[in-house]
Amino acid sequence: MKKNNISLIIVILVGISFNMVAQKRIVVKGSDTVLPLSQKEAENYMKANAGAGITVVGGGSGVGIAALIDGTTDIAMSSRKIKMDERLKISDAGKAFKEVIIAQDALAVIVNPGNPVSQLTREQIEGIFTGKIDNWKEVGGEDAKIVRLARETSSGTYEFFKEHVLNRKNYASSCLNMPATGAIIESIAKTKGAIGYVGLAYVEKDVKTLGVSYDKGKTFVKPTLANAKNKSYPIVRPLFFYYNPKVEKSVMPFINYILSDEGQATVEKVGYVNLK
Amino acid sequence: MIKHLFSALTLSIFAITQPVMAQLEENQDTTQSTIVKMYSDIEAFKRLKISGYIHAQFQYADSFGITSFSSGSFPSGTDKRFSIRRGRVKFQYDALANQKGIVTSSYVLGFDVTEKGLLIIDVFAKLTDPWIGWFSITAGKQNRPFGFEIPYSSSMRETPERGRMSQIIFPGERDLGAMLTIQGPKTSLYNWIKLDAGMFNGGGTRGPGVDGSEFDKFKDFIGHLSITRSTPSEKIKYALGASYYYGGFRIDTVNVYAVGVDVNGVNGFVKENSKSDFYGVSIGNRKEAIREYIGFDAQLSVDWKPGITTIRGEYIQGDQPGFTPTSTLSAAAATASPNAANNADIYKRPFNGAYFYFVQNILQTPVQLVVKYDWYDPNTKVSGDDIGKSVASSNKAFSAADIKYDTWGFGLAYRWDANLKLSAYYEIVKNETTKNVAADNGDLADNVLTIRLQVRF
Numbered sequence: 001m002k003k004n005n006i007s008l009i010i011v012i013l014v015g016i017s018f019n020m021v022a023q024k025r026i027v028v029k030g031s032d033t034v035l036p037l038s039q040k041e042a043e044n045y046m047k048a049n050a051g052a053g054i055t056v057v058g059g060g061s062g063v064g065i066a067a068l069i070d071g072t073t074d075i076a077m078s079s080r081k082i083k084m085d086e087r088l089k090i091s092d093a094g095k096a097f098k099e100v101i102i103a104q105d106a107l108a109v110i111v112n113p114g115n116p117v118s119q120l121t122r123e124q125i126e127g128i129f130t131g132k133i134d135n136w137k138e139v140g141g142e143d144a145k146i147v148r149l150a151r152e153t154s155s156g157t158y159e160f161f162k163e164h165v166l167n168r169k170n171y172a173s174s175c176l177n178m179p180a181t182g183a184i185i186e187s188i189a190k191t192k193g194a195i196g197y198v199g200l201a202y203v204e205k206d207v208k209t210l211g212v213s214y215d216k217g218k219t220f221v222k223p224t225l226a227n228a229k230n231k232s233y234p235i236v237r238p239l240f241f242y243y244n245p246k247v248e249k250s251v252m253p254f255i256n257y258i259l260s261d262e263g264q265a266t267v268e269k270v271g272y273v274n275l276k
Numbered sequence: 277m278i279k280h281l282f283s284a285l286t287l288s289i290f291a292i293t294q295p296v297m298a299q300l301e302e303n304q305d306t307t308q309s310t311i312v313k314m315y316s317d318i319e320a321f322k323r324l325k326i327s328g329y330i331h332a333q334f335q336y337a338d339s340f341g342i343t344s345f346s347s348g349s350f351p352s353g354t355d356k357r358f359s360i361r362r363g364r365v366k367f368q369y370d371a372l373a374n375q376k377g378i379v380t381s382s383y384v385l386g387f388d389v390t391e392k393g394l395l396i397i398d399v400f401a402k403l404t405d406p407w408i409g410w411f412s413i414t415a416g417k418q419n420r421p422f423g424f425e426i427p428y429s430s431s432m433r434e435t436p437e438r439g440r441m442s443q444i445i446f447p448g449e450r451d452l453g454a455m456l457t458i459q460g461p462k463t464s465l466y467n468w469i470k471l472d473a474g475m476f477n478g479g480g481t482r483g484p485g486v487d488g489s490e491f492d493k494f495k496d497f498i499g500h501l502s503i504t505r506s507t508p509s510e511k512i513k514y515a516l517g518a519s520y521y522y523g524g525f526r527i528d529t530v531n532v533y534a535v536g537v538d539v540n541g542v543n544g545f546v547k548e549n550s551k552s553d554f555y556g557v558s559i560g561n562r563k564e565a566i567r568e569y570i571g572f573d574a575q576l577s578v579d580w581k582p583g584i585t586t587i588r589g590e591y592i593q594g595d596q597p598g599f600t601p602t603s604t605l606s607a608a609a610a611t612a613s614p615n616a617a618n619n620a621d622i623y624k625r626p627f628n629g630a631y632f633y634f635v636q637n638i639l640q641t642p643v644q645l646v647v648k649y650d651w652y653d654p655n656t657k658v659s660g661d662d663i664g665k666s667v668a669s670s671n672k673a674f675s676a677a678d679i680k681y682d683t684w685g686f687g688l689a690y691r692w693d694a695n696l697k698l699s700a701y702y703e704i705v706k707n708e709t710t711k712n713v714a715a716d717n718g719d720l721a722d723n724v725l726t727i728r729l730q731v732r733f
Contacts, residue, residue, distance in 0.1 A: 070694055084506050084513040087579050088586075092432070094642030094691030153377070153463050163508065170465030173408065177377060177463075245640075 025053035030064015030077035033199045034239050037270050045257045061156030076242040079156030100241045104273035106200040106228035107235040110207040112192045117141040119211035119220040131172025148175040149184050149196035201271030228273040325368045329431040329732040331361040338721035345440045346724040363389040378409040409461040415454040421472035421500045422519045424573040436726045439650035441629030444612045451476040452488040473499040478523045479615035491617045494564045496523020511579045519571040524564040529554045531621040535657040544667035569594030583637035593628035607676035611654040625655040646687040653680040664712025680708040697730040
């Protein structure tokens with residue numbers, strides 16, 4: 001009887017440890033832009049793969065890549081390309097990295113629904129965010145002060161917008177740096193004179209998207225999935241996963257799932273532009 | 277009846293659950309306030325950063341008791357040694373960022389703990405303007421803002437030590453002073469340009485017992501203007517800088533010599549001032565022996581197929597007043613910047629020097645190769661057999677302190693992870709030869725192999 005009990009305990013312990021090994025969780029950390037997509041993909045992946053465990057955490061692209069360097073994440077999510085300083089740090093840590101584009105994101109310029117302005121040229125957007133344009137009447141709107149909202153400096157979205165929309169020019173010092181996309185949506189919904197930018201997936205009915213022209217006002221294109229996909233909408237960027245090749249075996253099934261037809265269908269459902 | 281029963285049941289359930297709900301709500305409030313407190317504690321704790329690294333190493337020199345700039349000279353009769361070259365611990369506390377995201381003050385305290393004892397390396401406070409975040413003042417014991425190699429951390433450097441010139445003209449790298457930094461915050465269009473300019477005691481802090489305390493009334497100016505840019509692809513990063521140093525130390529009642537030609541047409545040190553010129557001059561009114569340097573530095577990193585390649589270089593030239601070797605002052609120390617009053621004759625020397633690094637990461641592996649070349653010519657107006665040649669009695673001959681050195685270094689590093697690095701580095705030191713200085717009539721056997729383990733946290 002005693003012998004049987006010991007055997008039973010051993011079997012249970014072996015079972016528990018086997019289960020723990022089998023269920024080693026993959027940690028995915030970084031960009032708040034990529035966060036909702038990764039969460040949904042992870043949710044679907046775990047439903048389809050009973051033993052799989054994935055933890056998805058935000059914080060910003062810079063935070064994700066820093067975590068990849070110190071080994072506290074398996075995958076870094078990023079809404080911008082990895083920087084040279086980060087490449088050097090990864091190399092200094094004796095590590096390597098691989099880059100995968102998992103989807104595209106259209107960045108929408110948004111205002112309060114009560115704002116009569118419905119379209120802006122790239123030059124006007126640049127003027128607004130760099131502080132040269134201070135009043136809505138200068139771009140065909142009401143006589144009201146412009147309240148500029150941007151993401152935090154650690155955000156990949158912040159940098160992408162500066163690089164591709166502001167032509168690498170500096171944000172105005174009066175720009176309010178919001179800690180998350182949700183905060184931008186919320187503030188714009190409450191403030192009539194506010195303007196900001198968010199990933200298309202975050203757009204809600206409380207805010208209004210603006211048509212954007214990259215040909216000095218000849219054509220204005222609305223930020224929609226269709227326009228982003230047919231490349232007529234100009235503010236589109238790739239979304240990245242970065243991982244250490246050493247963990248390739250454990251992370252690739254999840255990455256391959258995102259790149260599959262099923263995963264890419266989720267990309268579109270969540271509001272991003274798929275790669276298909 | 278059923279209706280009554282239902283009402284009674286509802287009342288009973290309410291009576292039972294109401295205190296439970298109240299308790300739950302109370303618990304929730306307690307949990308929430310505990311979480312808020314924990315969050316604020318963690319935030320406060322996150323503002324205190326502790327970092328450091330240890331350099332444990334084994335060295336093998338070409339011969340016994342050599343004078344070396346590879347972690348210091350070897351004791352007489354010794355050609356192999358284990359040592360803790362550096363044992364650094366740094367505490368940094370950043371104040372809470374203001375509403376504009378500007379950290380308006382930081383405090384740093386850094387120690388070096390080795391077999392030689394405990395040394396305070398850094399003690400400074402950095403204050404940043406709270407309005408635009410462009411202007412900072414750093415006051416205390418800190419790195420001197422000259423060039424690239426001086427302020428660059430030893431934990432990041434690919435070679436065991438800085439070049440010979442850097443060690444001689446800026447011993448200990450740090451000094452006591454106050455520095456103004458002008459640089460736009462990361463969000464600024466002009467973040468790529470930076471100006472550091474400060475006034476320092478000038479003596480430097482080179483080791484135990486040398487604390488950087490002032491010994492004369494003269495303060496030294498150091499400035500560095502630099503730009504750092506990356507290409508939009510983030511695969512190329514480059515930086516350029518220019519540095520300037522103007523300062524010096526007090527000339528006590530001593531003779532002052534400068535390079536010249538004696539009555540027989542022989543190059544040597546000619547007396548510029550006799551000690552008698554300074555008789556009766558009070559200590560507060562004495563002149564300054566001028567140290568003046570100008571430097572240019574450049575760095576380039578490229579991520580391409582073979583792996584990341586980094587090339588760095590810096591050239592410095594200037595005037596360095598120093599001394600001449602004696603039984604207690606080595607040739608190398610004779611041209612080093614002094615850190616205390618030294619009642620010895622002063623010798624003014626025009627010098628130049630440079631270093632170049634070539635660093636290649638092998639693909640995306642943990643292996644890294646480094647090749648470094650540096651030279652230091654402590655006296656550019658003399659070379660070869662003119663060194664040590666006899667001069668007229670009123671003048672002084674050039675000495676071993678005027679010998680030029682070229683150093684080649686070859687290294688291989690294995691970066692285990694973010695914390696651990698193992699490296700091997702072989703340094704080939706070539707000295708200028710002269711038949712007139714017995715010790716330098718051939719190349720000295722002073723090459724050094726360094727095997728180093730770096731643990732960083």
